[in-house]
Amino acid sequence: MVPTPYHHGSLRDFLLSEGRQLLVEEGPQAVTLRGLAKRAGVSHSAPVRHFKDRDALLDAIAAEGFDELATALSAAEQQEDLHSRLSGYARAHVRFALENAALMDLMFSGLPRAGDSAAAQAAARFFAQGATMLGEDGHSRPGPLPFLLAGTLEGISSLASTGRLARDQVDEVTETAVTLLLPAIREQLDRRGRSSD
């Protein structure tokens, strides 16, 4: 077996996917540039060609995470009635978080270092998607509901993935959140629907 040369960008892909896997399976302290280089069979300074530093790699992983999360949620958004749509969205969010705890942590609790980073842009797309589902047009400044929905789901996810909220109670808490948010969201959607102002 000839060792793969990792030319033409394939090292970049390796760093991203292996880094992501290490992050989720062993935690953030396990993703090191030197360790990844060793796994790739490449010199310890090779990764720098593709990611300026460790933070740049983590930023790229976070960006992928936001895109993946958005994809995981988009199925729910196709649901016909509002309750199913919201409920499916919420459950998909929490499920993704439970399966990718350390990744979600990186995505949501990592202070965005630059507004124009890949992660910051992917995050903006993710939040815009949620706002759209709640009838925000994207022109004017979003109201409180998109933030409240995103925050609530993030909080429930965090409690669940740190084990503070028991697995068998996650669905109940999520559904309670949806039930309490639903009337306010419905009212907002009705209002926006009526006047196209």
Add this chain to the structure above:
Amino acid sequence: MVPTPYHHGSLRDFLLSEGRQLLVEEGPQAVTLRGLAKRAGVSHSAPVRHFKDRDALLDAIAAEGFDELATALSAAEQQEDLHSRLSGYARAHVRFALENAALMDLMFSGLPRAGDSAAAQAAARFFAQGATMLGEDGHSRPGPLPFLLAGTLEGISSLASTGRLARDQVDEVTETAVTLLLPAIREQLDRRGRSSD
């Protein structure tokens, strides 16, 4: 000035307070055992006497954080009517989070390594306090509302301290959360108040 000897536990206090300050002001990567030892004017292996390893120090800092947060919230719990109580509790939580972002991150997103650690016990006290305010008796398993309240506040705090939720919208989102949670909480309190079952 004779350099302080740091005998009899005063090094421990120094590591805790200086570590906490570094955490909040410069981020988690700034709190290193060697760096703290240098600041204390002590050999790099001295801290090990007081904290087994870096995680043990962070755990102790997190424990202090939970106790402090609980104290910051206890004032609001004295409020007479439910709405003021809940609203004050929520605003105090979010305010504390904005002033101690990296600390809150450590407290809430750090996966608890041991159930009997100081941080785990302090966290349990914190969550129990919230549950009590919502009329949970502590005997039976808590219902969804304490988790939903804690999760929502944590989520809003996280969005705010990462800059995704603008400062001047934080109060509006928090108050919306309180308004939507209030009827469910009131109903639960009424129910618990009526039947002492």
Add this chain to the structure above:
DNA sequence: ACCTGAACACCGTTCAAGT
């Protein structure tokens, strides 16, 4: 363009030894 290898300045952790 992409990678290597040496170098530098940091880490955490362990352990024999000092007071």
Add this chain to the structure above:
DNA sequence: ACCTGAACACCGTTCAAGT
């Protein structure tokens, strides 16, 4: 009991040099 100093095995990052 508390701290020192050397040692080991890791890091991130930089940079001249190779292909």
